[in-house]
Amino acid sequence: MSEPMSAERDSYAYFTITSSGPLDQIESLMGMAGDGRCWSKGDARPSNKGTYDFSRWTMLSGVEHGKPIDDHLKALWRRLSVHREQIIRLPDYMERGVSCVGVFNTRHDKFQIASGHFATAAYFGVTLDCDFYFDDEFGDDDGEGPWWSR
Known part of the structure; x- marks a missing residue:
């Protein structure tokens, strides 16, 4: 049995479209409502800290x-x-991209995706963004500070 490609303990991916226009315009162009976190420019933020500066439409994996x-x-x-x-x-003016999110136990855990995903992102004309979160405070576990400062 081969070793797993990645060692993330939690992960997910989603597609988003953001725009300065209203959410219903994105829904009309896509022919459907999003199934993730969606909002329209000017909607109140749930945290009670103002309003959104842009509209967002999301499709989950x-x-x-x-x-x-x-x-x-x-x-x-x-x-x-x-x-x-x-x-x-x-x-x-409508930005579109796929976001990959991985949560790792340490910064030493492996993350790998097949190169075909980059080609597929280009085929769809979307960006591919990776967000990583680490439980080891990103490098402070060995007392030497962040890896980039060495």
């Missing part, structure tokens, strides 16, 4: 949290495939 990030990305690309024409025709 449909895979449960904690499954390998590769599973999330494959599922998300499949979901997006039926919407590719809408995505590539979105106006330039």
Whole structure:
């Protein structure tokens, strides 16, 4: 049995479109409502700290949290495939991207995704963003400070 590609203990991925226009405009262009965290510019933030400066439409991978990030990305690309024409025709002022999120026990844990995901992001004309969170305070576990300061 081969070693797992990544060692994240929690992971998920989602696709977002952000815009200075209203949420219903994004929904109209995509032909559906988002299924993740969505809001319209000017909506009140749940934290009671003002309003949103932009609209956001989100599509989730449909895979449960904690499954390998590769599973999330494959599922998300499949979901997006039926919407590719809408995505590539979105106006330039609407930003679109896929976010991968990984939570790791330490900064030494391995993270790896197949290069095909980068090619697929280019095929859809979207950015690919990775957000990582570490339980070891990002390098302070060995008393030497962050890795980049060595």
